[in-house]
Amino acid sequence: MEKNRHSLKHIAKLSGVSLSSVSRALDPARSHMVRPELRTKILKFVNEENFSVNLSARRLRLNKAEVITVIVYLDSFKHKNFSVEFVSPSAGRDDIQCLSAAIKARHYDMKLEFIVPGQQLPYHVFDRNRTDGVIFVSYYGTEYVDCLEKSKLPNLYMSRYIDTGRHDVGLVGLNREPGYRQAIEALLKAGHRRFAWFSPPMQTSLRVNINIINDLFHEYGIFDERLFLPTICNYYDIQGILKVRRDVDAIFCSNDVIADWVVRELRRNGVRVPGDVSVIGYDNDPAYHGEWTNNVATIEAPKSLMAETAVEELLKRINDENAEERPHILLDTIFIPGDTALTQVKGD
Amino acid sequence: MEKNRHSLKHIAKLSGVSLSSVSRALDPARSHMVRPELRTKILKFVNEENFSVNLSARRLRLNKAEVITVIVYLDSFKHKNFSVEFVSPSAGRDDIQCLSAAIKARHYDMKLEFIVPGQQLPYHVFDRNRTDGVIFVSYYGTEYVDCLEKSKLPNLYMSRYIDTGRHDVGLVGLNREPGYRQAIEALLKAGHRRFAWFSPPMQTSLRVNINIINDLFHEYGIFDERLFLPTICNYYDIQGILKVRRDVDAIFCSNDVIADWVVRELRRNGVRVPGDVSVIGYDNDPAYHGEWTNNVATIEAPKSLMAETAVEELLKRINDENAEERPHILLDTIFIPGDTALTQVKGD
DNA sequence: CTGAAAGCGCTAACAA
DNA sequence: TTGTTAGCGCTTTCAG
Numbered sequence: 001m002e003k004n005r006h007s008l009k010h011i012a013k014l015s016g017v018s019l020s021s022v023s024r025a026l027d028p029a030r031s032h033m034v035r036p037e038l039r040t041k042i043l044k045f046v047n048e049e050n051f052s053v054n055l056s057a058r059r060l061r062l063n064k065a066e067v068i069t070v071i072v073y074l075d076s077f078k079h080k081n082f083s084v085e086f087v088s089p090s091a092g093r094d095d096i097q098c099l100s101a102a103i104k105a106r107h108y109d110m111k112l113e114f115i116v117p118g119q120q121l122p123y124h125v126f127d128r129n130r131t132d133g134v135i136f137v138s139y140y141g142t143e144y145v146d147c148l149e150k151s152k153l154p155n156l157y158m159s160r161y162i163d164t165g166r167h168d169v170g171l172v173g174l175n176r177e178p179g180y181r182q183a184i185e186a187l188l189k190a191g192h193r194r195f196a197w198f199s200p201p202m203q204t205s206l207r208v209n210i211n212i213i214n215d216l217f218h219e220y221g222i223f224d225e226r227l228f229l230p231t232i233c234n235y236y237d238i239q240g241i242l243k244v245r246r247d248v249d250a251i252f253c254s255n256d257v258i259a260d261w262v263v264r265e266l267r268r269n270g271v272r273v274p275g276d277v278s279v280i281g282y283d284n285d286p287a288y289h290g291e292w293t294n295n296v297a298t299i300e301a302p303k304s305l306m307a308e309t310a311v312e313e314l315l316k317r318i319n320d321e322n323a324e325e326r327p328h329i330l331l332d333t334i335f336i337p338g339d340t341a342l343t344q345v346k347g348d
Numbered sequence: 349m350e351k352n353r354h355s356l357k358h359i360a361k362l363s364g365v366s367l368s369s370v371s372r373a374l375d376p377a378r379s380h381m382v383r384p385e386l387r388t389k390i391l392k393f394v395n396e397e398n399f400s401v402n403l404s405a406r407r408l409r410l411n412k413a414e415v416i417t418v419i420v421y422l423d424s425f426k427h428k429n430f431s432v433e434f435v436s437p438s439a440g441r442d443d444i445q446c447l448s449a450a451i452k453a454r455h456y457d458m459k460l461e462f463i464v465p466g467q468q469l470p471y472h473v474f475d476r477n478r479t480d481g482v483i484f485v486s487y488y489g490t491e492y493v494d495c496l497e498k499s500k501l502p503n504l505y506m507s508r509y510i511d512t513g514r515h516d517v518g519l520v521g522l523n524r525e526p527g528y529r530q531a532i533e534a535l536l537k538a539g540h541r542r543f544a545w546f547s548p549p550m551q552t553s554l555r556v557n558i559n560i561i562n563d564l565f566h567e568y569g570i571f572d573e574r575l576f577l578p579t580i581c582n583y584y585d586i587q588g589i590l591k592v593r594r595d596v597d598a599i600f601c602s603n604d605v606i607a608d609w610v611v612r613e614l615r616r617n618g619v620r621v622p623g624d625v626s627v628i629g630y631d632n633d634p635a636y637h638g639e640w641t642n643n644v645a646t647i648e649a650p651k652s653l654m655a656e657t658a659v660e661e662l663l664k665r666i667n668d669e670n671a672e673e674r675p676h677i678l679l680d681t682i683f684i685p686g687d688t689a690l691t692q693v694k695g696d
Numbered sequence: 697c698t699g700a701a702a703g704c705g706c707t708a709a710c711a712a
Numbered sequence: 713t714t715g716t717t718a719g720c721g722c723t724t725t726c727a728g
Contacts, residue, residue: 006477007721018699023723030723035697052475056407057721060704065404074445077437078640084608085433087635089425093440097422097462111457114445127400129354235583236616260432268584287435292426355705366715371707378707383713405705408720699728704721711716 006051014045026053068103068314069111069131072096073139076117082200083234088257090287095137098307106311115139126153133314142168154317158310160301163208170326172310177212179299179333183280184220186335186343192250192278196227198262199254206254209282213252238265249277256281256288259296263340274342284336297341300334354399362393374401416451416662417459417479420444421487424465430548431582436605438635443485446655454659463487474501481662490516502665506658508649511556518674520658525560527647527681531628532568534683534691540598540626544575546610547602554602561600586613597625604629604636607644611688622690632684645689648682
């Protein structure tokens with residue numbers, strides 16, 4: 001009795017139809033093949049019995065794992081030039097959460113693998129039998145590309161920081177300029193004149209943001225060498241610099257964590273934010289937005305959209321042999337003024 | 349041709365044996381049933397062909413999902429009394445990584461679900477068809493317990509902070525006293541006399557640590573009301589307090605992040621750590637240990653062991669109807685002196 | 697539009 | 713110790 005409770009056969013018996021009708025009724029792609037009234041009746045029993053198809057059976061039959069492997073690079077946080085207080089606690093989980101949601105929405109399972117610096121992934125991770133595709137997150141290495149080519153396993157790199165110029169891999173990345181351009185124009189319009197850049201010394205992942213800001217500052221004629229500071233290694237550097245440099249009215253920071261520190265330090269020094277100085281971060285990090293936060297101005301990286309796009313692109317390649325091998329998709333960033341950037345003309 | 353490449357049948361044909369022999373040879377639990385020479389021969393082809401069993405088929409046959417669902421509570425980080433700089437970037441991923449490893453070691457898949465504050469998990473998460481058991485991580489709510497009981501889905505709560513007195517749920521937790529006791533005794537022996545406690549105002553998850561320290565400080569006669577400070581809400585509080593209170597020689601902090609801030613601030617003030625003051629954190633957080641870190645003294649919570657224990661206990665219940673319903677396992681913490689606690693008698 | 701039936705790859709019961 | 717075989721639940725083909 002218990003045995004048959006959860007099978008198409010059982011539902012079929014209850015509804016007085018054949019099991020293939022139940023199968024059809026349950027698959028959105030084939031449900032049109034079944035008479036609406038019949039479908040309604042079947043669904044009634046499906047809900048009553050709390051039935052859902054046996055995934056193992058389905059996957060065996062379809063010869064598909066319905067699994068997307070997400071490979072996350074676990075940065076150690078520990079750097080010579082970058083203190084850990086500049087790493088957001090969201091860092092490790094934001095992308096995973098977005099990908100998890102996107103993958104679930106497509107009825108796939110997410111299989112997580114972690115790349116730890118200096119450690120190799122076992123070969124079986126890329127077994128075609130066990131996964132249909134791979135998404136690398138925040139990883140820039142290519143040591144697995146050969147292996148992926150060999151087993152023809154669709155794959156994709158997704159990252160907020162990856163170099164947009166890379167064409168050696170499939171890529172879902174960010175076009176960071178639009179957000180920065182919007183921000184600069186809004187700030188200029190509101191009367192800002194002395195623009196600063198705060199970031200840790202260049203790492204691969206920051207280089208691009210620094211270059212973009214550098215170019216844009218020059219383009220808009222607001223570059224000032226004394227205010228361009230890719231030298232902020234920790235909170236104490238912020239403390240020190242803000243004590244000395246008071247000739248600033250807009251500070252771009254390489255992420256929201258740093259921006260938040262800057263805001264707090266300025267306010268402790270009696271400087272009004274955004275009244276006297278506007279502070280702009282990067283990432284739209286949930287830890288610094290919403291209640292109990294300073295709600296820093298930021299350049300939004302559309303994380304959910306990135307995850308959805310990555311999954312969608314991967315599925316294209318999974319389901320269609322002829323899909324483009326190496327998609328190269330860049331999503332635009334957007335300026336979000338938050339509560340720490342003045343975008344109205346001062347004095348209005 | 350390609351079709352049969354990855355099946356027992358194919359390996360069987362290559363090795364000149366029946367497919368059941370291959371099946372047996374590959375299952376550690378049954379491999380003794382096959383002649384060693386035969387097994388060797390079979391394994392040769394298995395490796396050559398890079399074969400691994402089709403999990404869908406296996407799971408269908410065994411009527412098992414071979415999935416453990418890990419439900420992670422996503423704290424929002426944002427509190428009135430607890431600034432985000434006191435949250436480690438390891439927080440969101442440490443447990444997941446340990447559980448992932450433990451689950452993989454048992455040849456199960458990990459399915460991740462996130463509990464977002466104020467949002468309910470869909471019912472199908474607990475479908476017996478799709479998962480064999482559930483581990484809640486850092487979650488204390490019980491709204492799913494009924495649902496789990498109803499579907500007889502084995503489940504367990506695992507957390508470094510959960511109240512050890514809870515017997516309403518299966519539990520893998522921590523016995524935090526041993527580590528603290530070791531630390532206090534070591535520090536006393538090394539000549540420390542003025543002990544302080546730094547933590548944010550009580551949250552559920554901190555209450556236990558505060559109570560333990562409170563009790564132990566009293567037991568050892570080292571409690572000093574002026575130094576017992578569950579009032580540290582952010583870095584600036586640390587800055588302020590360390591400027592005023594210089595009559596301290598050992599500071600216990602509620603986690604390694606706070607301890608690290610204290611160490612840095614003390615050293616900036618010219619106080620030697622551990623020469624003048626010892627600082628002890630909690631968690632053995634990887635972000636504060638090893639190269640490029642202060643390697644703070646800490647009370648180690650054995651995370652890997654916790655994950656392994658949780659998975660093992662859950663599997664006991666999955667595989668044995670008669671296994672204890674609600675295990676109550678507490679693992680001991682251990683004091684790790686690191687580089688910020690003096691455990692040698694001063695002057696030695 | 698509906699039903700019957702084949703067969704995906706595997707494990708386990710049974711036979712040899 | 714090894715081989716044969718039933719059948720897990722599903723999707724899809726084919727026949728009606």
